[in-house]
Amino acid sequence: MDFAYSERTQALRSRLSAFMAEHVEPAEAEFAAEIRANTEAGRRWTPLQTIERLKPAAQAAGLWNLFLPESEYGAGLTNSEYAPLAEIMGRVPWASEVFNCSAPDTGNMEVLVRYGTPEQKRQWLEPLLRGEIRSGFAMTEPAVASSDATNIEARIERDGDDYVVNGRKWWTSGAGDPRCKVLIFMGKTDPQAAKHAQQSMILVPMDAPGVTVLRPLGVFGYDDAPHGHMEVDFVDVRVPAANLLLGEGRGFEIAQGRLGPGRIHHCMRLIGLAERALELMCRRALARSAFGRTIAQQTVTQERIAEARCRIEQARLLTLKAAWMMDTVGNKAAKAEIAMIKVVAPTMAGQVIDWAIQAHGGAGVCDDFPLAYAWANARTLRFADGPDEVHRNAIAKIELGRWAPRQG
Structure with a gap:
């Protein structure tokens, strides 16, 4: 094993460290002040301008979508090349969003790159890559021990040209952000199938009828607004069959x-x-x-x-x-x-x-x-x-x- 960083990684580490030192770490006080001001004004769930104003600068510096390995869409870095960059971003918990490298968008974009259809990529991946929208991931459920994902009870049932989605999810990361336009939802399509072939994943638009955000979940008193970890109810949510990812049973x-x-x-x-x-x-x-x-x-x-x-x-x-x-x-x-x-x-x-x-x-x-x-x-x-x-x-x-x- 050779852990020496490639020349490209060394150059990116240098540029990223300089950007963090010049733009991100000096903005921490501004970030905290904006959180307080939004709370006092009753607008917790609005995008933070401290972050938004830094995004164009990150794009201009060539520090955008660094996370995608072997992809025509991102920087094309391997996991080994991206890892030291993630470490630098991690110095400030909110910094990765500045570079369009924050969860759950990173994971969701990787899913769409690997498994999405051309239409799914056009509709959801491309605006995510541009930072125009955000996304969420709906997997964990309050009614079952979701550390064993085979326990998940939510249903995804075929009905003609649509799937009908029902279930209660929580810790749905990203669903509090008004820019969140789509969720990747995990549920059962065939409860009678083999244990690990019952689950599927489907793209559910946030504005689909039947999707209701019930509440934000605080973590030791922090609600992570405007990102949020939300409890979300799905009642007879109808989405096109074309929104299914990869195929039934492949969740x-x-x-x-x-x-x-x-x-x-x-x-x-x-x-x-x-x-x-x-x-x-x-x-x-x-x-x-x-x-x-x-x-x-x-x-x-x-x-x-x-x-x-x-x-x-x-x-x-x-x-x-x-x-x-x-x-x-x-x-x-x-x-x-x-x-x-x-x-x-x-x-x-x-x-x-x-x-x-x-x-x-x-x-x-x-x-x-x-x-x-x-x-x-x-x-x-x-x-x-x-x-x-x-x-x-x-x-x-x-x-x-x-x-x-x-x-x-």
Whole structure:
């Protein structure tokens, strides 16, 4: 394995780091002020101009749609080439949207690139790539343990030239944004089929009759407006049969194709977030004194800083290995590494951010610093794309399979 970045990646890292330093990080105070102003004015669910004004600059800098591998539509970067860019964007939780590289749009665009028909691409992919609309992903349901996606009860039933969609979804990411025009919806087309052939995915326009956003779901008090994680009701929603993705019974196939790269993106963004937290921790520890010494001189602080550095480096190397394997031997062969990073990266980031919060004292848990929101994001990602327990079980089964007695 050679983790040296290609010349193209090095050039993009340099340009992206400069853009973040010049435009994004200085705008964090403006972003927070706009959130407060929108809340006070009762317009939480409106696009944030702090982000919107930066998008044309990102496009002009050639830092747009960087996430799409081997595609005529995006930058054509491999997972290994994009990973260090995702880390840089991850330093600020909202930064990836500036570059049209934010979830769930990235995963949804990859689905449309891989599995969409020409008409689906024209109607939904092209405006998503231009940043004119946004999208959502409707998979998890409140009535069942959706960590086992075979539990999903929502239905997608054929009726003539249409499919009729019924179900209750929650944690539907992106559905709160008024620019969200389409959802990728997962449900059962044939409950009698084989276990992993019952599910399908279909494109559901947000304005289709019968689609009702019931409420935003807060995460440790953060509602992530205007993006939002919403509970959405689907009652007799009729959509054209042409909106089905790939074919009936192929929902799990699509999900695996969608979630593999997305996990790389999430994990590398978390590593960037942890790097930022460690930087803030060191700066704070050097600047504040207690009991006659700087916080940085306290042995406990030094131990935490050292351990944070070790854990960040370990997580980065494992994530880069997973990306390299996806590029060289494919997502299926890399499934153990993908599962491992999904366990390691959020846990690592949560711990590093927690130590940074501790070094900041009371300031660490208020919104004067980005650490409380960063911790909420890292903790949430121990559920998103599958909880820790599911990934640990998968890793254990793969490992046990290496040692199980051979039959015959």
